[in-house]
Amino acid sequence: MNNEKKHRHPIRYDPDEKFEISILWKILLFLGPFMAGILLFTIYPFINAFLMSFKENYSILRDTFSGWGLGNYRKVLNDPIFVSGLKTTVKYVVIVVPISLALSIVIAVLLNNAKRFKAILQTAYFMPLVTSTAAISLVFRFIFANEGGLVNKIITTLGQSQINFLGTNKWSEIVLYIFGIWNILPFTIILLLAGLQNIDPQYYTAARADGAKTFDIFTNITVPLLSPTIALVAIVNSISAFKIFDYVFQLYNKPGPGYNLYTIIYYIYEKFGGTKPQYGYAAAASIVLFFIIAVFTLLQRVLQRKTDY
Amino acid sequence: MEVRIEDLVKRFGDVVAVNHVNATFESGKLIALLGPSGCGKSTMLNMLSGILPVSEGRIYFDDQDVTSLSPDKREVGLVFQNYALYPHMTVLQNICFPLKIKRIPKKERIERAKEYARMVHIDDYLDRLPKELSGGQQQRVAIARALVKEPKLLLLDEPLSNLDAKLRVEMREEIRRIQRESGVTTVFVTHDQEEATSISDYIMLMKLGVMQQFAATRNLYNDPANLFVADFIGNPTINQLHGIYEEGSIRADGFAKAIPIGNYKIEDGTRIVFASRPESVLVSKKSGETEMEVEETYISGKDTLCVLNAGDGFLRAYVDNEDAPEEKTAVRVSFRKKGVFVFSEESGERYYE
Numbered sequence A: 001m002n003n004e005k006k007h008r009h010p011i012r013y014d015p016d017e018k019f020e021i022s023i024l025w026k027i028l029l030f031l032g033p034f035m036a037g038i039l040l041f042t043i044y045p046f047i048n049a050f051l052m053s054f055k056e057n058y059s060i061l062r063d064t065f066s067g068w069g070l071g072n073y074r075k076v077l078n079d080p081i082f083v084s085g086l087k088t089t090v091k092y093v094v095i096v097v098p099i100s101l102a103l104s105i106v107i108a109v110l111l112n113n114a115k116r117f118k119a120i121l122q123t124a125y126f127m128p129l130v131t132s133t134a135a136i137s138l139v140f141r142f143i144f145a146n147e148g149g150l151v152n153k154i155i156t157t158l159g160q161s162q163i164n165f166l167g168t169n170k171w172s173e174i175v176l177y178i179f180g181i182w183n184i185l186p187f188t189i190i191l192l193l194a195g196l197q198n199i200d201p202q203y204y205t206a207a208r209a210d211g212a213k214t215f216d217i218f219t220n221i222t223v224p225l226l227s228p229t230i231a232l233v234a235i236v237n238s239i240s241a242f243k244i245f246d247y248v249f250q251l252y253n254k255p256g257p258g259y260n261l262y263t264i265i266y267y268i269y270e271k272f273g274g275t276k277p278q279y280g281y282a283a284a285a286s287i288v289l290f291f292i293i294a295v296f297t298l299l300q301r302v303l304q305r306k307t308d309y
Numbered sequence B: 001m002e003v004r005i006e007d008l009v010k011r012f013g014d015v016v017a018v019n020h021v022n023a024t025f026e027s028g029k030l031i032a033l034l035g036p037s038g039c040g041k042s043t044m045l046n047m048l049s050g051i052l053p054v055s056e057g058r059i060y061f062d063d064q065d066v067t068s069l070s071p072d073k074r075e076v077g078l079v080f081q082n083y084a085l086y087p088h089m090t091v092l093q094n095i096c097f098p099l100k101i102k103r104i105p106k107k108e109r110i111e112r113a114k115e116y117a118r119m120v121h122i123d124d125y126l127d128r129l130p131k132e133l134s135g136g137q138q139q140r141v142a143i144a145r146a147l148v149k150e151p152k153l154l155l156l157d158e159p160l161s162n163l164d165a166k167l168r169v170e171m172r173e174e175i176r177r178i179q180r181e182s183g184v185t186t187v188f189v190t191h192d193q194e195e196a197t198s199i200s201d202y203i204m205l206m207k208l209g210v211m212q213q214f215a216a217t218r219n220l221y222n223d224p225a226n227l228f229v230a231d232f233i234g235n236p237t238i239n240q241l242h243g244i245y246e247e248g249s250i251r252a253d254g255f256a257k258a259i260p261i262g263n264y265k266i267e268d269g270t271r272i273v274f275a276s277r278p279e280s281v282l283v284s285k286k287s288g289e290t291e292m293e294v295e296e297t298y299i300s301g302k303d304t305l306c307v308l309n310a311g312d313g314f315l316r317a318y319v320d321n322e323d324a325p326e327e328k329t330a331v332r333v334s335f336r337k338k339g340v341f342v343f344s345e346e347s348g349e350r351y352y353e
């Protein structure tokens, strides 16, 4: 009898003890610090920003505002600077996410099949992940520098004229994309590799028996069976790409050489600081970004349900 | 298509999974590859399909040497133990897949896929995903997928082992029907001797990578090449008495009297195993060469199974219910000519009269 109870409730080893209360305490003890952190640094600021976005002429120092309303949103959405920031951000997402994803899929599949150089390759693709992006951005600045930069050296050796990579709008944008793709690859590859490990090798055997060659197997078996992971990675990468700011800052110390890489977060950042802060605008812009990201998150849910075999 | 394997060997490191096997599979026949777990059946099948390279030996399809051909060039259809249906494709897409790989136009491949879906009675489920099918239905899809490319050789690796007993019997008859209908040479792997004997034309029995016997199914039962074959085939298993051969009799271990078994080409004093099918043991109250005691009796249907005490060993025999002897009484026992074999105890080799 006693034994049976023990089995059914492995935590409640003594049925007479007032376990409900003691367990509640344990739960609070373990989860408490984490929950406090979330409450303090995520939920509270979020609610605050949400409220702030509806407060007109809000001043953080005096904590005063002239009234509730949609004024901030109207201003932000009609602000050509915000709209161009949104465009720059969306362009970044649309370029960096698919390219990095395609590259990662190919690299992950190759890595998954590589037997000989696995150890070396593993270190290679882990490198950017464990190196700080600040350090990598420094290296990038060296590589693309005007005088003595690696790429320009190669170009001039080939007899072409030097390119101002970091100082022109067109090229600074491309350098940013390369930098973004470079940084996102390792994490993406690792997730995709995990997904590849989950594919039962019998499907490859079956496909080979059905006459499929390597490329047919890749397109007809590997990619579809990997699609849940691909969907997940695409969404996660998109979300983080929408928040692009640090890469731009680390490469150029400003929103690109000609203010051409001005992103949404840059807008929020500027409206929040500077000489004439406009907190309400910053809050409204954050909430707009939040909704864009929320839509992507929902999309991920739908996609994952669709690809759940 | 006729399949000929010559001196086939497969090694995995030190393990010899298939050891110098020679055989010819006649065109249009159903051949069962039978043997206990780990004896190399799957290895053999995978070498026939081209998934596994051979270590030694040759494989011929008709007169063509296919030993080094890749699976897609061999025109074989393969059904896996767990079917390996592509989980992201519907039934129709699964069956179409081999044709899609061959770049056959969409309209034609759908037509052909539907034809085979009808043949295996799965045409009502074309739009379902594999996870929405029962085990038996999945198996039919796997067979259709293997047949749709009109292979010259159909290979099935324990296709029934995931099914329940009733479905297993149903599906093996289905496989037989489909094989007859399509006329394709078929190799069917199983470790269940009853399954093998019930549907195959020929059986290849293997043990530890070595082919023990390859013969027409009936002959395997009636004319086993060695003790392993005699023991593996037949349910209930064959009776075995160990003892010493002496002038047409066996002195069974622990049994007082010599049991006459007929004259074999054996030196007196050799240790032998005397094997007899239960239906070849004749039990009667009066006539018979040897007296034995009935240890136990069990009624099974219209017959009674008698367990007869023969020293260290025992014999099982069937008697009509009306003629069943009492337990612990003496009966007289003799043996039919058919279904009685003598083997060397040491090597298991068969001795002939």
Ligand SMILES: Nc1ncnc2c1ncn2[C@@H]1O[C@H](COP(=O)(O)OP(=O)(O)OP(=O)(O)O)[C@@H](O)[C@H]1O
Pocket: B012, B015, B016, B017, B035, B036, B037, B038, B039, B040, B041, B042, B043, B044, B191
């Ligand atoms: N890839 C491999 N590497 C090493 N040894 C292997 C490999 N595949 C099979 N073997 C060995 O070869 C032998 C035969 O294996 P095989 O899979 O052909 O057996 P089987 O007759 O199909 O058995 P089962 O009825 O359990 O499926 C076994 O001893 C097995 O351990």
Ligand SMILES: [Mg+2]
Pocket: B041, B042, B043, B157
């Ligand atoms: Mg096997």
